[in-house]
Amino acid sequence: MTRADNKLAADRYDTLYSEFRWQVPASFNIAEACCARWAKDPSRVAIFHEDDAGHTGTLSYAELQIEANRLSNVLRALGVSRGDRIAIILPQRPETAIAHIACYQLGAVAMPMSILFGPDALEYRLQNSEAIVALVDQAGMQNLGEVRHACANLRHIIAIDCNDSDALDWHAALSGASADFQPVATRAIDPAVLIYTSGTTGAPKGALIPHSAIIGNLTGFVASQNWFPREGDVFWSPADWAWTGGLMDALLPSLYFGKPIVGYRGRFSADTAFYLLEKYGVTNTFLFPTALKMMMKAHPAPREKYALKLRAIMSAGEAVGDAVFNWCKSALGVIPNEMFGQTEMNYIVGNSAQQWPAKPGSMGRPYPGHRVAVIDDDGHVVKTGETGEVAVNRHDIHGHPDPVFFIEYWKNPEATRNKFTGDWCRTGDLALVDQDGYLWYQGRADDMFKAAGYRIGPSEIENCLVKHPYVINAAVVPKPDAERGNIVKAFVVLTPGALRSKEADDALIAELQAHVRGKLAPYEYPKEIEFIDELPMTTTGKVQRRILRLIEQEKAQNGR
Incomplete structure (x- = not known):
C-alpha cells in the first residue's frame, strides 16, 4: 500500500449513506453468487489452504463447484431435502466451503458448529435443530461420537480422514458421486444458515438466516475493507468459519466477490499471523483486537521483518483502543476499521477510514443501507449524547426492506417477538450517539x-x-x-x-x-x-x- 492509498479521504459519508439503494432479487442463492458464477474460469483461486504441519494446497472455484456438486448428490441420496439442517463441524479447510456451497444449492440449511464445542454444546444444538446429517473431521469426531446416541434425528455422519465404521467416508462417498448437479431454485428470503448464539438466560438460540443476509452484509464488508475488491486482493482472518465473524465477515463475502481466501488449520499466534500475511500476500483481513494486541507486542515494528501487502484491517468484538489503533496506523500503515454487528443482523455499524474519518474507540457510523438508532425501552430514539440500546430498523431511510435481518429464532417465537419493538430490532448493546453521528459503546443491556x-x-x-x-x-x-x-x-x-x-x-x-x-x-x-x-x-x-x-x-x- 502506498502512502497516498492510505490517506484519509474527505468525509463522503453523507453522500454514500443517502444515495445507497438496496437491490435484492426475488430469486437468489448463496451458492450461485459465491461459487457457480466464478467456476467458469478454471484459473480463479477460491482457497489457499495450509495446516500447522506445513501441508498446503489450492482450491479453484471450478474445483469447489465440482466437489460441491458431488456432495449435494451424496446428501440428496441420503434423503436430504429442502429445509433440512446439516451440521458442519469443521475448521478452516476446503471441505468447509464445499459443504456450505453443497447445502445452499440443495436448498438445505447449513448449521456451522465450532470444533471447540464439547459434548454438551454439540448435543443441545443437534437435538434442538433436528439436524439429520453431520459433516465432521478428526477435530470434532470424538465429541460428536459421545453424543450421537442422544440425537435421534441424526441419521448419518460423513467423516473426513476419520477411521469410524459408523460414518461414511467423505472421500469415498464423493469419489463415487456425479459431478453434475442441478441447483434448486430458492428465494432470497428462504433460510440458508442456522447459527446458535449464546444468551444470558436459557439455552442458546438458533438464529435462522436467509440467503439475502449475505447481500445485507456487503455494504459493511466493502466499506470496512476499504472498497473490496481490488485487483490482486487476498483475504485472511483467523476467525472460525463456524461463527458469524468467520462465515459472514470473511469466507462468504470473499467468495461472493470471486477472490481467494486463506484457510489455516492451526492455533493462532502472532508469528503465524505475520507468516500467513506475508506468504500469501494478504491485502485484507479481519482481526480481533486481542489478536492485534498479541501481534503488536510480539512485533512492534513488523515491516522491518515482513514484506506485507495489507491495505485494510477490520476489527470487531471489543474496542480496539488508542494503542492498537495507533500501532496499526504507524507500524502496519493501515488505519483499522472497527465494526459492530451480531448474528441476527450483522455488519450494521462501523468505519471506512478512506471514506469518512475514524474516531479511535468509536463503533463508527451506520453503514449504507442500515437505519440504526439508539432507543429507549419504549422504542423511542433518544437524544444526542444520551445512552440507549442500539437498534436496527426493518427498513432503510428510503422505506425499503433491509435484507440483513435473520428470519427468526429457531423454534422460539417468544424470543423472536422479544427481539423487536415495532420495526426496531434490538441488539442488547448500549451506546450513545455524538453530534457527528458516531456511536460509542456503553456496555450490554443484559448480562451477555x-x-x-x-x-x-x-x-x-x-x-x-x-x-x-x-x-x-x-x-x-x-x-x-x-x-x-x-x-x-x-x-x-x-x-x-x-x-x-x-x-x-x-x-x-x-x-x-x-x-x-x-x-x-x-x-x-x-x-x-x-x-x-x-x-x-x-x-x-x-x-x-x-x-x-x-x-x-x-x-x-x-x-x-
Missing part, C-alpha cells in the same frame, strides 16, 4: 459480554458448573482484563460437604475449570473462580449479576 472477542452467555456456563456435585449455584460475569477486554469469572456457592482449605480450594478450582472446558468450548471456561457463601438475589429468586459485575469493575478501577 465479550471476552477475547468471543460472545459469552453466562447461562450455559452456569448450568455446566451446577452439574458438578460440589456446586449449589453459580453466577458468571465479565472481569475487566487489559489484554482480552474481559475474562470469564465465576462466583460459586459450594455444598456444605466440600472440603475447604487453600490447597483444597485450588484443587477444586482447577477441577471446575476442567469440568467446564470438557463440556463446553475452551474459551467459555472461567479463568477465575471465587467461592462465595451466597449470591445476590432478587426477591423473585433471580441472580443479580449486575451487582457482581459492578464489584469486578470497581476492583479493576482500584487496581485489585
Whole structure:
C-alpha cells in the first residue's frame, strides 16, 4: 500500500449513506453468487489452504463447484431435502466451503458448529435443530461420537480422514458421486444458515438466516475493507468459519466477490499471523483486537521483518483502543476499521477510514443501507449524547426492506417477538450517539459480554458448573482484563460437604475449570473462580449479576 492509498479521504459519508439503494432479487442463492458464477474460469483461486504441519494446497472455484456438486448428490441420496439442517463441524479447510456451497444449492440449511464445542454444546444444538446429517473431521469426531446416541434425528455422519465404521467416508462417498448437479431454485428470503448464539438466560438460540443476509452484509464488508475488491486482493482472518465473524465477515463475502481466501488449520499466534500475511500476500483481513494486541507486542515494528501487502484491517468484538489503533496506523500503515454487528443482523455499524474519518474507540457510523438508532425501552430514539440500546430498523431511510435481518429464532417465537419493538430490532448493546453521528459503546443491556472477542452467555456456563456435585449455584460475569477486554469469572456457592482449605480450594478450582472446558468450548471456561457463601438475589429468586459485575469493575478501577 502506498502512502497516498492510505490517506484519509474527505468525509463522503453523507453522500454514500443517502444515495445507497438496496437491490435484492426475488430469486437468489448463496451458492450461485459465491461459487457457480466464478467456476467458469478454471484459473480463479477460491482457497489457499495450509495446516500447522506445513501441508498446503489450492482450491479453484471450478474445483469447489465440482466437489460441491458431488456432495449435494451424496446428501440428496441420503434423503436430504429442502429445509433440512446439516451440521458442519469443521475448521478452516476446503471441505468447509464445499459443504456450505453443497447445502445452499440443495436448498438445505447449513448449521456451522465450532470444533471447540464439547459434548454438551454439540448435543443441545443437534437435538434442538433436528439436524439429520453431520459433516465432521478428526477435530470434532470424538465429541460428536459421545453424543450421537442422544440425537435421534441424526441419521448419518460423513467423516473426513476419520477411521469410524459408523460414518461414511467423505472421500469415498464423493469419489463415487456425479459431478453434475442441478441447483434448486430458492428465494432470497428462504433460510440458508442456522447459527446458535449464546444468551444470558436459557439455552442458546438458533438464529435462522436467509440467503439475502449475505447481500445485507456487503455494504459493511466493502466499506470496512476499504472498497473490496481490488485487483490482486487476498483475504485472511483467523476467525472460525463456524461463527458469524468467520462465515459472514470473511469466507462468504470473499467468495461472493470471486477472490481467494486463506484457510489455516492451526492455533493462532502472532508469528503465524505475520507468516500467513506475508506468504500469501494478504491485502485484507479481519482481526480481533486481542489478536492485534498479541501481534503488536510480539512485533512492534513488523515491516522491518515482513514484506506485507495489507491495505485494510477490520476489527470487531471489543474496542480496539488508542494503542492498537495507533500501532496499526504507524507500524502496519493501515488505519483499522472497527465494526459492530451480531448474528441476527450483522455488519450494521462501523468505519471506512478512506471514506469518512475514524474516531479511535468509536463503533463508527451506520453503514449504507442500515437505519440504526439508539432507543429507549419504549422504542423511542433518544437524544444526542444520551445512552440507549442500539437498534436496527426493518427498513432503510428510503422505506425499503433491509435484507440483513435473520428470519427468526429457531423454534422460539417468544424470543423472536422479544427481539423487536415495532420495526426496531434490538441488539442488547448500549451506546450513545455524538453530534457527528458516531456511536460509542456503553456496555450490554443484559448480562451477555465479550471476552477475547468471543460472545459469552453466562447461562450455559452456569448450568455446566451446577452439574458438578460440589456446586449449589453459580453466577458468571465479565472481569475487566487489559489484554482480552474481559475474562470469564465465576462466583460459586459450594455444598456444605466440600472440603475447604487453600490447597483444597485450588484443587477444586482447577477441577471446575476442567469440568467446564470438557463440556463446553475452551474459551467459555472461567479463568477465575471465587467461592462465595451466597449470591445476590432478587426477591423473585433471580441472580443479580449486575451487582457482581459492578464489584469486578470497581476492583479493576482500584487496581485489585
